[in-house]
Amino acid sequence: VTPSEGARGGTGRQLEMESVLALRGLVLLRDSVEWEGRSLLKALIKKAALGGEQVHILGCEVSEEEFRAGFDSSINSRLVYYDFFRDPLNWAQTGEALPGGPLGALQAMCERTDPGPVTVALDSLSWLLLRLPCAALCQALCAMSRQHACRGGGPAAEQLCVLGLLHRELHGPGPMGALSSLAQTEVTLSGTAGQASAHILCRRPRQRPTLETLWFSVLPDLSLDLQGGPPLESQPHPDPHTPQVDPASHLTFNLHLSKREREAKDSLTLPFQFSSEKQQALLRPGPGPATSRIFYEPDVFDDLDPEDPDGDLDV
Amino acid sequence: MFPELNNLLNTTPDRAEQGKLTLLCDANTDGSFLVHHFLSFYLKANCKVCFVALIQSFSHYNIVGQKLGVSLTVARECGQLVFLEGLKSSVDVFFRAQAEPHPLQFLREANAENLQPLYEFVREALKPVDDGDAAWRCPVLLVDDLSVLLSLGMGAVAVLDFIHYCRATVCWERKGNIVALVHDSGDTEEEENNILLNGLSHQSHLILRAEGLATGFCRDVHGQLRILWRTPSQPTTQRDRSLTYQYKIQDKSVSFFAKGMSPAVL
Numbered sequence: 001v002t003p004s005e006g007a008r009g010g011t012g013r014q015l016e017m018e019s020v021l022a023l024r025g026l027v028l029l030r031d032s033v034e035w036e037g038r039s040l041l042k043a044l045i046k047k048a049a050l051g052g053e054q055v056h057i058l059g060c061e062v063s064e065e066e067f068r069a070g071f072d073s074s075i076n077s078r079l080v081y082y083d084f085f086r087d088p089l090n091w092a093q094t095g096e097a098l099p100g101g102p103l104g105a106l107q108a109m110c111e112r113t114d115p116g117p118v119t120v121a122l123d124s125l126s127w128l129l130l131r132l133p134c135a136a137l138c139q140a141l142c143a144m145s146r147q148h149a150c151r152g153g154g155p156a157a158e159q160l161c162v163l164g165l166l167h168r169e170l171h172g173p174g175p176m177g178a179l180s181s182l183a184q185t186e187v188t189l190s191g192t193a194g195q196a197s198a199h200i201l202c203r204r205p206r207q208r209p210t211l212e213t214l215w216f217s218v219l220p221d222l223s224l225d226l227q228g229g230p231p232l233e234s235q236p237h238p239d240p241h242t243p244q245v246d247p248a249s250h251l252t253f254n255l256h257l258s259k260r261e262r263e264a265k266d267s268l269t270l271p272f273q274f275s276s277e278k279q280q281a282l283l284r285p286g287p288g289p290a291t292s293r294i295f296y297e298p299d300v301f302d303d304l305d306p307e308d309p310d311g312d313l314d315v
Numbered sequence: 316m317f318p319e320l321n322n323l324l325n326t327t328p329d330r331a332e333q334g335k336l337t338l339l340c341d342a343n344t345d346g347s348f349l350v351h352h353f354l355s356f357y358l359k360a361n362c363k364v365c366f367v368a369l370i371q372s373f374s375h376y377n378i379v380g381q382k383l384g385v386s387l388t389v390a391r392e393c394g395q396l397v398f399l400e401g402l403k404s405s406v407d408v409f410f411r412a413q414a415e416p417h418p419l420q421f422l423r424e425a426n427a428e429n430l431q432p433l434y435e436f437v438r439e440a441l442k443p444v445d446d447g448d449a450a451w452r453c454p455v456l457l458v459d460d461l462s463v464l465l466s467l468g469m470g471a472v473a474v475l476d477f478i479h480y481c482r483a484t485v486c487w488e489r490k491g492n493i494v495a496l497v498h499d500s501g502d503t504e505e506e507e508n509n510i511l512l513n514g515l516s517h518q519s520h521l522i523l524r525a526e527g528l529a530t531g532f533c534r535d536v537h538g539q540l541r542i543l544w545r546t547p548s549q550p551t552t553q554r555d556r557s558l559t560y561q562y563k564i565q566d567k568s569v570s571f572f573a574k575g576m577s578p579a580v581l
Contacts, residue, residue: 033516034557036545061518063487086483089476091431126517130472130510169513172506 017214017224019202021048021119024161025184026141028125030168035189035196038062039218041121041165042070046222048119048161049075056109056120058102060084060127067123070222082109084127102128106140110147117159118148125164125179126171134175138182195227316356316383317348317569323542323560324521328360333453333490336482338519340512342499343527344538348564350459351376353494355383358390362491363451365440367418367433367458369401382567395451397440401463421469430469430477438484441491454491456481461515462498462508471510478515499524520545528561535579536561540571 020027021044029044031037049055049071057079059067064083068076082098082105098105109120122128128137141162148160166179168188180186188199195215203209215227257265269275321327339349347370354376357364368376377387390396399418408417418436421427441454464474478495485491497512516522524541544556560571572578 033513033522033545034543036517063483065487085479085487088479089429091429091434091480126514130475130514167513167517170510170517 017200017216017226018047020044020185020187020200021051021161023184023202023204024159025145026162026164026179026182027185027187028164028166028179028183029187029189030166031189032168035191037165037187037189038123039222040187040189040198040216040224041123041163042067043218043222043224044163045079045119045121046071046075047224049078051117053117053119053161054078054080054114056080056082056112056118058082058084058105058109058120058122060088060102061124070220072221080112103132103136103140106144110144115159117161119161119163120144122162122164124167126167129166129171129175129179134178138178141182316352316359319571320352320569321356323540323558323571328356331357331360331362331452331492333492334486335492335520336478336486336515336518337492337494337521337523338515339494339496339523339525340499341496341525342501344525346496346498346523346525347371347459348569349523349525350457350494350496351379351383352569354387354457355380355385357455357457357492357494358385358387358395361395361452362455363395363397363441363453364390364455364457365397365399365437367399367401367437367456369463370459372402373398373400399436399440422467427469427473429473430464431480434477434480434484437481441485441489443489454485454489456485456491456493456495458493458495460496460498461511462496465507465511471507471514474511475514478518482518525562535563536577537564538562539574 027044029037029041031040045055045057055078057067059081063085064081067081068079071079084098084102084105087094087096088102098108100107106120125137141164144162145160164179164183166176168176184203186201188201189196190199191197196217198214198216200212200214201209202212217225217227219225269278316328326332337353339346339353341347341349354364354366358380366376373387380387387396387398391398401419404417405419405422408419408423411417413423416432416435417423418433420432421430437456441456443454444450461474461478464477465471478493481493485493495515497515498508499512500508503509522541522543522545524543526539526541528536528538539559539561542558542560559574561574561577562569562571563577570578
């Protein structure tokens with residue numbers, strides 16, 4: 001690989017990851033138990049914040065402290081956090097709870113934002129989807145982007161980017177499909193041999209959807225490290241693959257056929273196969289009596305009865 | 316506690332981590348040995364334990380605990396252990412005046428929407444003691460098990476909300492730990508149980524999954540244990556965090572060995 005090709009590949013991958021944010025609209029980060037997506041969510045938030053955008057976060061699954069860990073102070077001061085972790089259902093009755101529940105918070109987010117590029121992070125969409133009706137959530141998501149576009153009064157390109165963390169195993173095909181249809185970009189996280197991968201499906205307007213796969217890791221400072229391809233096989237697996245064993249080796253008998261034996265086997269006609277040669281042989285009577293003869297030597301115990309044994313049958 | 320399991324998890328009672336949620340699950344086998352392990356582990360680690368025991372009686376856990384070197388009676392008397400005996404107190408719900416809140420109140424209500432009374436019980440039980448010197452190391456909530464709450468009529472989201480609030484209070488506010496057992500029936504039709512299991516898996520720092528052997532019952536190998544370490548929000552460079560071992564349960568201990576390396580076959 002020449003250096004220029006490598007560099008091109010590098011920028012190509014960077015562009016692909018940039019497009020996740022650049023396309024705006026709804027971005028679904030679909031993770032699983034084994035391949036968690038929160039660190040990628042935080043990495044994208046960091047990118048958005050460094051790009052000068054306003055960032056609003058609806059935090060439901062982890063504490064604000066835990067979520068903010070890893071961001072440096074300059075970025076942390078730019079993040080507007082709505083805490084739905086401590087008391088989401090208002091059990092403590094302290095009166096501090098945000099009115100309107102999570103949907104109210106989504107609406108409040110739109111009202112609080114200034115015109116300009118905004119990134120909203122939902123941690124997580126799964127939390128919301130389990131507690132709110134799917135239709136209401138989808139409508140709220142649509143309303144958010146409409147509202148923001150109206151307030152911006154600006155260019156046709158959408159200014160709002162909503163990053164939604166979605167846990168794949170928790171939802172049926174219905175809600176997943178509904179959210180999928182609303183999303184501009186879907187990032188599905190998986191991996192192999194200790195290396196995470198992201199399958200990015202982008203739906204650009206008036207273009208066919210594109211699917212790209214990136215191998216990445218998130219560094220402790222929440223920057224993205226993009227790798228070229230799947231990891232080399234030399235990495236030790238936690239579950240070692242048993243080597244392929246040929247069961248036909250080291251036998252005391254021969255399972256293989258030599259060339260002559262194979263030819264003889266192929267040219268053999270099976271006894272009950274009615275081929276044309278057999279048909280001719282049967283139609284044409286043989287040249288004389290059969291060549292095989294049977295010799296019989298009666299021995300002492302044989303009972304040679306000249307009478308026909310079937311004589312008493314009334315046939 | 317089982318010393319071999321401590322080795323596998325790379326932990327000892329003095330070095331127990333804090334602020335973690337450990338999920339125990341079992342599939343096609345009985346994973347209650349893990350519950351007994353963690354109960355004795357945290358009692359030995361000098362933690363204050365709130366045990367929501369919905370499956371067995373106090374004496375059952377006490378008998379097993381004695382084999383593992385802890386006395387639940389003594390722990391309960393000196394205040395280290397708060398024990399909610401589900402089997403006994405569920406009867407109390409019906410003979411008590413309705414006005415008094417009871418942790419298992421949902422059994423009495425036709426449309427119990429949430430497990431807030433149970434959460435309030437846990438919060439009260441693990442309240443930090445007001446005197447100056449901290450008597451116990453950190454609070455621990457142990458639940459055996461969560462799947463039975465589904466069978467008793469609660470929805471998966473209600474149980475997830477209960478654990479959410481427990482996490483907020485026990486793990487985050489008080490830097491304690493939670494250990495909960497959920498059964499995995501393996502049936503994709505059991506939607507509620509799958510939502511509960513997967514939802515908790517996403518929040519857990521450590522998942523221990525006891526599975527029966529795919530080949531069926533065996534006298535010398537009782538099952539397989541899969542250990543998965545997770546960091547739900549911190550990126551880690553090291554991803555090699557999943558291990559699988561086979562085990563055999565004996566009278567007072569459990570022995571673990573690599574797959575196929577049972578002493579019976581070597």
